[in-house]
Amino acid sequence: MRQLLVGVVFATAFIASSVSAGTLDRVRDSGVFKIGYRTDAAPYSYKNTLGEPAGYSVDLCRSVAVAVKQSLGLKDISIKYIPVTAENRFEAVNDGRIDILCGPTTATLSRRELVDFSLGTFVDGASVMLMVDGPGGFEELSGKNVGVRGGTTTEVGLRETLKKLSVDAKVVPVKSHNDGLSRLQNGELSAYFADRGILVYLRSESASPEKLRVAADHYSFEPYALAMQLGDEKFRLLVDRTLSRLYRNGGIVPIFRNAFGNAEPTDVLKSMYLINGVPE
Numbered sequence: 001m002r003q004l005l006v007g008v009v010f011a012t013a014f015i016a017s018s019v020s021a022g023t024l025d026r027v028r029d030s031g032v033f034k035i036g037y038r039t040d041a042a043p044y045s046y047k048n049t050l051g052e053p054a055g056y057s058v059d060l061c062r063s064v065a066v067a068v069k070q071s072l073g074l075k076d077i078s079i080k081y082i083p084v085t086a087e088n089r090f091e092a093v094n095d096g097r098i099d100i101l102c103g104p105t106t107a108t109l110s111r112r113e114l115v116d117f118s119l120g121t122f123v124d125g126a127s128v129m130l131m132v133d134g135p136g137g138f139e140e141l142s143g144k145n146v147g148v149r150g151g152t153t154t155e156v157g158l159r160e161t162l163k164k165l166s167v168d169a170k171v172v173p174v175k176s177h178n179d180g181l182s183r184l185q186n187g188e189l190s191a192y193f194a195d196r197g198i199l200v201y202l203r204s205e206s207a208s209p210e211k212l213r214v215a216a217d218h219y220s221f222e223p224y225a226l227a228m229q230l231g232d233e234k235f236r237l238l239v240d241r242t243l244s245r246l247y248r249n250g251g252i253v254p255i256f257r258n259a260f261g262n263a264e265p266t267d268v269l270k271s272m273y274l275i276n277g278v279p280e
Contacts, residue, residue, distance in 0.1 A: 023099045023228065023235040028072050035061045036084045036098030040176040043201045043259040044122070044224070045103035053081045056259035060121055060243065061102035061226065063251070067242040086151035090114045093227055100239070101227035104195055106153045116232065117225040118239045119276040123268050125218030126154045127196035129181075129203060132213050135190055138162075141169040144190035147180040148173060157220040158193050177202055185211075195222055197260075223272075240278070247277035 027033050037053045038045040048054040062079070069077045084092045084101065092098045093115050104124070107117040135141055141162075148155045150173030162169055172189060174180040180192040181202050192199070199214045206212060226243075228235055246252045252273060256265060265273070 022232045024068065024072060024238070026096075027068055027077060027099065028074070031074070031076075032078045032080050033065045033068055034080045034082055034097065034099045035065070036082050036089060036092050036101045036103075037061075038086070038089070038103040039083050040178060041104050041198060042177075042205070043197065047083075055103075056255060057102040057104065057121060057224070057226070059255045059258060060246070061100055063246060063255075064100060064226070064239050064242050067238055071238055086149055090227070093229055096229070099228065099235075104198065104222075104224055105227050106222045107225040107227075108153065111227075114230065115227040116230050116236050117227055118236065119243045119278070120223050120225055120272050121243065122197075122224040123266070123272050124195040124197045124222045124224065126157055126193055126220040126222065127199055127218055128215045129184065129192045129194070129199045130190070130213055130215075131184065132211055138165055138167055141191060142167050143169070145170045145172050145188065147171075147183055147189040147192045149177060149180065149194060150174065152194075153222065154193055154195060154220065161219055181206060193219075241280075244276060244278040247273040248279075 035053070035058065037055070037058050039047040041055070043055055044057045045053070045055040065077065065079050082092070082098050084098065084103075089101055089103070089105070090111070093101050101115070104122070105117075107120070111117070135144065138161075146158070146162075146169045148158050148171060155171070155173060159171055162171070169190075172183075174183065174192075177194055177198055180189065180194065183189045184192045185206075185208075194202075196214065196218060203209050203212045203214055226239060228239065246255070
């Protein structure tokens, strides 16, 4: 009986230790750092023409990977890129499939019940893309189909805005931003809603950008951040330290330019960099 009790206690302790093992411990043991990324959220997180993960948020996470390697004193670590969707991304963080979520993820209070968020990485807002000869405003969307990426804060905000303005439009969730663009161009949708940075990129990469227009207005406030497992304070501090150093020492400049070309950060984004350049 005593041996049985000892065995149970040992097994329980082992399970508890495995569950509570932090990200840095897992990476030290496995030598693998798992980056979760969206394949369809350019210019923040996407699969490029070579089939490789790319984007502003992905580059930030690569900087985190370098910091993890240095912090653990490892000669090298393997980076594993794992595609996630808008629907399963937080589940992937919680069950350990990925160590960090890299994409246009809006940090909200309700989501903080599920995951931890880093310092801010970007500030954007929902906007709308239409055909040049399409509707001129919200009031003209009544009775029409409008698209939005399913499982996002933009979908929630769009439904609330339409209800508030008493616009009787049918909201059509789509599987990807490229799907939304395609449906807009072939007439299935009268408007497509997404964060403005994504819409600008979609328009610039389309075959006929002159036939599309992106509204200048923002209909929501979307503060982006990187997401990680809830309660992993050591790893969150490492991520925040990595970001704050990039903001302070100018390392963020080539990362921004790699994603956005010759565009300039907005005054709001510059302020975010300044505020989140937390001193050591």
